Amino acid sequence: MMAHPSQLGFQDAASPVMEELLHFHDHTLMIVFLISTLVLYIIVAMVVTKLTDKLILDSQEIEIIWTLLPAIILILIALPSLRILYLMDEINDPHLTIKAMGHQWYWSYEYTDYEDLGFDSYMIPTQDLTPGQFRLLETDHRMVIPVESPVRILVSADDVLHSWAVPCLGIKMDAVPGRLNQTAFITSRPGVFYGQCSEICGANHSFMPIVVEAVPLEHFENWSSMMLEDT
């Protein structure tokens, strides 16, 4: 799951939280279009009018209206927003915890729940790509997780600020040296999900992508056994 050329909107959601965020964005954008259309009409009407009024007296009615109406609109935006905010904060008994460490200029992943599995994830340089691979998005090792399982990611950094982001899962979490940030997600379907470092971190900030691969549990277990044998 990645952006396609000239894409304007969000990527297709691959987690329940991202689906909620998509619908909330639609709801809020609808309100934005409503207000913008109204304001644009009023501006045009005011620009073309021949009426002028030197004394605007006692406009209590309209003052009440244009105080109450925006307050109601803001509440209509705030309620679903807070709902999603608290939904995102729920840590729902993760099956797996992975540490994602940002370095200049690659990510490293540590799976230490059962054994000590750790590996680095470097971007594949453009000249080494095979046909079908995505430029500036592929990595030599992918972060593999079991599909439809709650996963906790602990994000930190080794040197400077980075940010671990995967748009179609609705995740972005800053990687701060000396700090552990926690985020959790569930993938709704199997697949490969791409992201890029989202905090300026030096010369190769644009060249340290993130690739998450969601596969059924038995394949995840085979992969992690194979990775442990290799290291």
Next chain:
Amino acid sequence: MSLQKPMMRGLLAKRLRFHLPIAFGIAITVALSYKFGVTEPRKKAYANFYKQYDAVKEFNAMREAGVFESVRPSGK
């Protein structure tokens, strides 16, 4: 010859009575068009996608296409 006295009051109110319904009407039409043209179809699209979604079948198709690195196609 006497001219009819022109309307001297209520000009703003008259203008507002004319323009405000049109302004709100257009704004609400735009909002409803977005709601029923984009928001609801998107919700339905996601609901329909997952209603008939077979994760195992999709996974196997992706696997055979060589999309994954942790799982090779079953022939290999």
